[in-house]
Amino acid sequence: xxxxxxxxxxxxxxxxxxxxxxxxxxxxxxxxxxxxxxxxxxxxxxxxxxxxxxxxxxxxxxxxxxxxxxxxxxxxxxxxxxxxxxxxxxxxxxxxxxxxxxxxxxxxxxxxxxxxxxxxxxxxxxxxxxxxxxxxxxxxxxxxxxxxxxxxxxxxxxxxxxxxxxxxxxxxxxxxxxxxxxxxxxxxxxxxxxxxxxxxxxxxxxxxxxxxxxxxxxxxxxxxxx
Numbered sequence: 027x028x029x030x031x032x033x034x035x036x037x038x039x040x041x042x043x044x045x046x047x048x049x050x051x052x053x054x055x056x057x058x059x060x061x062x063x064x065x066x067x068x069x070x071x072x073x074x075x076x077x078x079x080x081x082x083x084x085x086x087x088x089x090x091x092x093x094x095x096x097x098x099x100x101x102x103x104x105x106x107x108x109x110x111x112x113x114x115x116x117x118x119x120x121x122x123x124x125x126x127x128x129x130x131x132x133x134x135x136x137x138x139x140x141x142x143x144x145x146x147x148x149x150x151x152x153x154x155x156x157x158x159x160x161x162x163x164x165x166x167x168x169x170x171x172x173x174x175x176x177x178x179x180x181x182x183x184x185x186x187x188x189x190x191x192x193x194x195x196x197x198x199x200x201x202x203x204x205x206x207x208x209x210x211x212x213x214x215x216x217x218x219x220x221x222x223x224x225x226x227x228x229x230x231x232x233x234x235x236x237x238x239x240x241x242x243x244x245x246x247x248x249x250x251x252x
Contacts (some may be wrong), residue, residue, distance in 0.1 A: 028250070028251060029216060029219050029220055029223060029247055029250065029251060030216060031213065031216055032209065032212040032213065032216065033212060033215055033216050033219060033247065034212075035208075035211050035212050035215045036240070036243060038205070039239070041238070042237050042238070042239060042240065043205050045235070045237040045238075046214065046215070046218045046237060047201050047204070048168075049168050049218055049221050049222075049233045049237070050165065050167070050168045050169075050214055050217045050218050050221065051164055051165070051167050051168060051188075051201040052167050052168050052171055052186055054201075055185060055186065057080070057083075057085055057159065057185055057187050058085070058157070058185060059084065059085055059086070059157075060085055060086045060157040060158055060159040060185055061086065061087070061088070061155045061156055061157055061158065062086050062087065062088040062089070062090055062150075062155060062158055062159070063077050063080050063081060063085065063086035063088070063089045063090065063158075063159045063160075063161065063187075064090045064092075064146070064158050064159065064160040064161065064174070065077045065089060065090065065091045065092060065093075065116060065160075065161045066092060066093070066139055066142050066160065066161065066162040066163075066166070066170055067091075067092045067093020067094070067095075067112040067113060067116075067136060067139070067142050068093065068112060068162075068163065069112055069115075070163065070189075070191055072161075072163070072189035072191065073093075073112065073116050073161070074115070074116040074119035074120055074123075075119075075189070076161045076187060076188075076189045077089050077091075077116070077120065077161045077187075078119070078120055078123050078125065080159055080161065080187050081120075081125055081129075082124075085159050085187070086159050087129065088129050088130075088131065088150075089120065089125065089129060089130045089131070090130075090131050090132070090146055090149075090150050091113045091116045091117055091120075091130060091131070091132035091133075092112075092113055092132070092133055092136055092142035092143075092145060092146050093111060093112030093113040093116065093133075093134070093136060093142060094111045094112065094113070094133075094134045094135050094136050094137055095111060095112060095137055111134035112134075113132040113133060113134045114132075114134060116132070117130055117132050131146075131149050131150045132149065133145045133146055133148065133149045139162075139166065139169065139170050139173050140173055140177070140229060140230070142173075143173050143174055143177045143178065144177060147177075147178075152178050152179055152182065153179060155179070155182050156181070156182065156183065157182065157183045157184075157185060158174070158178070158182050158183070158184050158185070159185045159186075159187050160174060160184055160185070160186060160187065161187050161188070161189070162186070162188055162189075163188065163189065163190075163191050164188035164189060164190045164191070164199070164200065164201065165191065165199055165204075165213065165214060165217055166217065167186050167188045168217070168221050168233070169217060169220055169221050169224065169230065171184055171186060172221065172224075172225065172230040172231040172232070172233070173230045175230075175231045176229070176230045176231045193209070193210070193213060194209055194210075197210060199213065199214070218237070219243075219244060219247050221233055222236070222244045223244065223247060223248050223251050226244075226248060227251065
């Protein structure tokens with residue numbers, strides 16, 4: 027049994043909300059020129075629109091695209107490319123919008139974010155990179171940053187380039203409003219738990235600090251993690 031997508035959220039203090047925001051969304055940073063652009067798999071238009079934007083801005087000379095599919099089968103309504111892997115759809119849209127094929131590397135085997143990174147090492151040599159821009163949903167930025175940090179060379183600086191999403195088709199989740207909607211609050215709390223528990227288990231780098239007052243809840247959900 028894994029961590030629920032919509033766990034029960036305890037009453038949170040302002041300090042806990044701020045700490046959870048920093049763990050899940052990371053601190054905001056200005057994007058800067060990187061050696062390459064890494065794209066986590068996903069079935070949202072942002073998965074190709076955001077790396078296209080980054081490439082057009084000159085933020086990276088090469089694009090590494092990942093994603094075979096997802097066990098959740100959750101797809102954005104505008105993602106109507108059935109039969110193709112996530113990476114193939116992303117690459118198709120990048121090329122159709124002017125990105126040269128020879129600056130793209132991609133894999134189609136991975137089914138989750140940890141596998142995105144592990145499988146990408148089979149099709150791209152990360153040795154010698156100093157800085158890597160990574161594209162992901164903003165709600166997953168912290169977890170995916172810690173995944174990259176765990177599985178890629180330690181000298182690389184990872185720069186987030188996130189995009190906001192909506193999971194109910196109505197409210198876009200951002201670092202500033204997630205706590206105002208009960209479903210979005212639950213989604214973000216689930217991401218907080220994944221960051222903490224995956225870190226404890228050693229599959230990603232653990233957050234540098236705990237959130238005071240939530241240690242018992244983290245321990246409770248850790249018992250459910252398999």
